[in-house]
Amino acid sequence: MDGLSEDSTLLSAVLAADFIDRITQNWLYLLGVTLTFWGYHTCVGKLDIWLTLCFIAWKYSTATALLQYIDLKQIGVVTGITLAICFFGCYILQRVSPRNGNGLTGDARSRLIPSYTTHTRLFPRKHSFSYSQLSVGVPVDYSGNVSGFISNDEPSSSTRLRRLFRLDAWFYVNPTDHLQRQHSPGGLRGKLDSYLESKDMDPSQYPHAYLVTSPRFLGFGFSPVSFWFLYSPEKALSAIIVEMHSIFGERHSYFTTRDFDAEAKHIQHEPSNDQGLQRAQVKARVQKGFHVSPFNSRKGFYSILASDPLGPGSGFRGLDITLSLFSSKGHPKLVANLVSENEAVDPCDMTVAQTVEAVLNWFWPVAATFPRFIKECAVLFYIHNLHFWHRPEPLKSSIGRLADDIEKSLEVAFRNYLRSLVERSSTPIVVRYIPSGDPQVSEEVMRSPSATDLDESTNEIKIKILTPVFYSRFVHYAHDSEAIFCELAESRTFWTDRPEQLTKIFLKKGSPPLHSSSLVDYLWFQIIKNLRRRPRKIERPLTSAAKPSSHNTGIDIRDFRMSSMDAFVIGKGDDALKKAYRTAVLQLFVADRITLGSTTSLGMIELLGRVGISWALASLIAHGFP
Template structure:
């Protein structure tokens, strides 16, 4: 028997046990890990084979101990359980053209505060134990960008505090979302159900994401006094009272709707009663026009019973994954398909994306914007420090995960700072960083971006005078480095004022911009250029001039796309190398 199997009976039993553990509580990573060790050896030499098998046994023993630790972490004594919710979503548009569709959809629910892996199917590894499941919830993907180390509860509390809400009113919470599968998810909306100390549904946070990578959270409390335009939906008479709320629309979700109108929601408790239930999911969201007509009705509701992954057999897990693995991957293609039908078949006009408002979260920054954010932060800190009047500026960045908000104070004594005026400077979209460096004049930059392009929001605009209006004109370019002189001369010559962001417009309208494409003023070094030349070290200076020069050159020869510029540079380098080979 040993000769046939090529292993000892103990090793065979251990392998079989490990396989059972993998399919019972393990996820994708566990399966691949075991696969490499269970079928990876057919060594001809007996001593080598025995040594290899001994090493396998040691690793599998460690693995079994690790999975036992993950199982212990999955024990949850609080209310609610990790659940899988097979659902159906429907959209019905009433005007200007009728259109509807129905799709299957999968939601995952977890108690906020729970960490571990439930049956190898659902995981939330906020404690950093390595717990993995097929459907993964990561705190960094929700609410404010980044800060995953806070966990779901910490991030939820931070958001509630930002809305001036007492977090003690909602000691329990349950998140229902489209979780990551194989590292991917597209999540149009997540539902945070908030419960009172008596475990009654008391509020909801709707976390809405659009296809432009922007986000808006709505904190909605139970309110039975407001009128609601609701789709005709059959509900059971014994259902508990749902959350009903109507609020003004201020977030661009669909390109076929403007940012005007209102939303209303009817959301039933998925854990009723006493947070011990298992569904169903039942939520209806209505879009109401400015004339108070129901324009669109979107529903998501359970299609069958919720599933507790800790009660699933290995075969049930396999069957479930085979039936639902593809759903998350086709969410975005389905949106594109329906958008094409509305545009080409129904003839609806497209509303171009407006810049997000103060209440929204901008898209993720691209590589250039991520480089520019800390450089702009340094410059703003310098301006605040040198302010002639006592001033405190709360700077809130955009698009860079884990880039913290920061309070910047002018260089005055403590007595003066007690009387200092305070201003909040919030960047609404990371596009601001790449636009700001195009201006030669700081005050023109902030005035244009605040009032015309709407890429920033400032709580006290009058205080901008203290920061960005200079008492003296910046000196001409002066540097002892010929390299710096050449770089910044080129930057000065390539710099041009960015065109105003003119939104929202529909596809049926054309631009009405009256601004000339070419600035007729003589450009000079900007104050930000002068700051980096005079005050920053060589590392920061090199980073600043490099990113600006690449961006300016790309706008001239690569349609503003740094990837195209890189490709053009590569082609040029290959062409020069080929020419040199031909010559020599």
């Protein structure tokens, strides 16, 4: 300004007066922008406020002028050096801090097992591959950290970053990655006992157990198959659990016992000098019931041959496991082997140099398990022209995938709704509800008011949700009875032991009256009502070579009304439940019409839209104050 220098004490006062003058001249424009800004951000969140403020700052030269004083290259170098110092500092602290030992003596100790796996496909095309991998063996009874190298307990860190990278150990086996999803206070041992009890087995028959699996490295990794070796009180191999994981996050476990009678007959016919060299083995055949490879159907059976990796007084003997897949007609299709490549290593005996060497040698094989799976799938599909099988929903004996945020919100609403139906039932009924997809929730027993333990007329029903997709499909139906019986008989997204008793819970009722506490709720649920349409049934099995059947459903002449669960949420749900429910349902229904049902794609479109609106608001504000 003329007559004022940059050192003048009146400069700040003049700038403030100029700013107030511009506000006075543009007060009407400013009022309109402020009301628009307030109305928009009332319906969204803090992210949009910060985006708008950042765009406003970018619009003004006073803010952008600061960038010329910032050296981005220097900031990048300093940030990289800082992260490196923090990373290696954590490692040094980890090495100098006192650590627990194995906590065990004898053969069952935590070990690093350099191993080698081979896959040989025999039908319908021949294809084979092999690669080195790092397996770890951990005693199930032990929970803790082994010399800062292997950790086989659940993460206790409170921060998300620390839980992700697990800086307390290089490799770890997390109990949440195995068997049932729900947390067990007993760690691996507690999960194993719960699994055995679900199979009507006495856990005391197998007091000793040893788990062989692929570990995670700093939070990354994928274990397609794990082996639980179960031992009798005399430490004799007695059973094995083969736990399989799919890339979709589903799980299935095969339990088989050792046939001692068949072994005794076999040993009687062998020369006496060979009996002492015989390793204990579990040899069995189990029916396939899980979708693992996209190039195999769910039919057929597995042949399992697993040798005892431990031996009394002989230390760790090594891995020697063979899984063979046969078709339902008995034709061999696939053979997979897992064998030890070198001697197993006890982390307690490793020096710092050996630890560094092991990390450098094995971090990539552990992290590359999933990319290798994708690469081999691409070879089979594009080079060998194999047809792939679309993923079917899991069976009752399997564990479904993890639920997304929308399905978690709908699970809460469905649980509350089911509880209200049971509590309003006039007949004595007990429902054991088993959810799916969220390890933080557990099963719940719901009772009607007239149900008592002494009443013989009480009907007990078990409802098990097989996949989280049930929750997102249930809200598409306008009628509860139709939803339950279509999802049970056609799509098979849930299971019940007494389907004939479902009518006592989910009765066909008339349209419930709409009772809303506010105009906003009324409008939102009217939109949900108008967007609702019946979902298509899940077809299975379906290969890439087959064409899906045409869905000629005709015209639905029924009134697509507000569902009973809508009425429950809007009438008896709290504000948090209403907001979570209507947001989840609207995202599903809008995604059906815009992004072919993909809520992820819809979320990306929503984010781009919010960024665009924030930029437009920032431009309006900047335009009013040139």
